[in-house]
Amino acid sequence: MKKLKVFSLVLLFALFFIGVKDVSAASSVKVHFLNVGQGDAILVQTPNENILIDGGGKGKGPDVVNYLKKNKVTSLTAVVSTHPDADHVGGLAHVIKNMKVGKVYAPNVSHTTQAYKDFLTAVKNKKLKITAVKQGLEIPTTAKDIILKFLGPVKSYAKKRFKQLECCFTSETQ
Secondary structure, three states: OHHHHHHHHHHOOOEEEEEEOOHHHHOOOEEEEOOOOOOOOEEEEOOOOEEEEOOOOOOOHHHHHHHHHHOOOOEEEEEEOOOOOHHHHOOHHHHHHHOEEEEEEEOOOOOOOHHHHHHHHHHHHOOOOEEEOOOOOEEOOOOOOEEEEEOOOOOOOOOOOOOOEEEEEEOOOO
16 A cells, blocks of 8 residues: 555656746636645636646545535536545545536556545546546646646656746655
8 A cells, every 4th residue: 555655656646736937827826725634625726727636535525516616616627636545536526426527637546445436436427538647748728828737757856846836736645
């Protein structure tokens, strides 16, 4: 299990960033860190996109959906699962079942937890496909001055230099 966590961290998603080419574009990006207890759920909003990174633990999906609806989010351009641990992927099945979702991004790893199986089933039932993330893959945006790009996997994150970095989301490092 520890090997899988390290693998998923190094494999990809360890870093996800928003590159902003123009300072004025930065003012149009909103990042919400949802309180889901242990785990993560982060909403990134550009003027025309809503991207959810992780969905908290199992049982937190309704809280995430309520937060999204309270903030007038009716659809998600993309859902990103950083890794298959239950405290990150657990709430995503509920989110995918109850929201309109454009694309799903996740690491190309196998996992046997029920939370991950539920996530995969929700994706399949909505007739969505998972895009396996690789370094440099971008989530398309309509804004020409905003780039959403996966920085992982890389061999060493500490040696990487980033320019035009606005936000950097990291996975856990257990």
